[in-house]
Amino acid sequence: MADLSAFPITKRWPAKNPDIIQLYSLQTPNGVKVSVALEELGLAYEPHYISFAANEQKSPEFESLNPNGRIPAIIDPNGPDGKPIGLFESGAILLYLAEKIGRLIPADAAGRYECIQWVFFQMAGIGPMLGQFGHFYKSAADKVANNSYPVERYRDESKRLLGVLEGRLKGRQWIMGDQYTIADITTFTWVRGADIFYGGREILEYAKFPAVSDWLERCITRPASARGLNIPVKPE
C-alpha cells in the first residue's frame, strides 16, 4: 500500500485507497477539467470535495499541496519512477495525466506541441478572461452597478477569444481535428462554465459562434466527460 504520509493534506482528507490517484476539487470550470480527464482516461481515483463555503482551499493542509490555495490538485501515488507526486495547476495536471497514459494528446511531436499551445491559449486567455467577465457580470455585479467598464472590457475580450476558437473549430470536430484531447477538455469546461455559472450565453453572443456551440455540445455529451462534470459530489 502506498505511503502518502509525506503529504499533510491526507491528514485532513484521508485516502481510503492510497494506491489510487487522490483528487482535491470542486465542480468549478477548473475543477472539472481533471475529473473529466480522469473519466476519459478510465483511471481509478478518489475525489475529495474541497468546500469553498468553508474556505478549505486556503487551509494549511490544502496549501501544503497547493501553496496557491486553489483547486484542483492531485496526488498520484504512482508517479515518475514509481514515487508519489503532488501536482497543482489544471493545465499541468492534464498534461501529466495525458502523458502518463499516452492518450488525450497527439503522439507525434509536432501535434503534441500544437495541442500544448491550445492548452496554454486556454490557461492564459479563455480561463482568466471568461473568469473576470463572470466576476464582474455576475459575482460582483452589485459592486460595479455604476461602472460598466469592467464588464465591457472582459465581455469584449471574451468574445474576441471565442472568435479565435470559432476560427480554429470551423471544419474540425475537435480542437486537434479528429482526436479529442486535453485542449478540448481545458477549453470546453470554461465555455460551458461561462454559460451555466455566469449566465453569459446571451451577452457573450454564443449564437454568433456556431462551430464553438456545436463543439461544446459534442464535448458535454461524451459519456465519460459528462460523468466528470458531476465530480466531486458534495458530502451529505
Ligand SMILES: N[C@@H](CCC(=O)N[C@@H](CS)C(=O)NCC(=O)O)C(=O)O
Ligand atoms: N490556474 C489555476 C486556477 C485555479 C482556480 O482559479 N481555481 C478556482 C476555482 S475555478 C479556485 O480554487 N478558487 C478559490 C479561491 O480563489 O479561493 C488552475 O488552472 O488550476
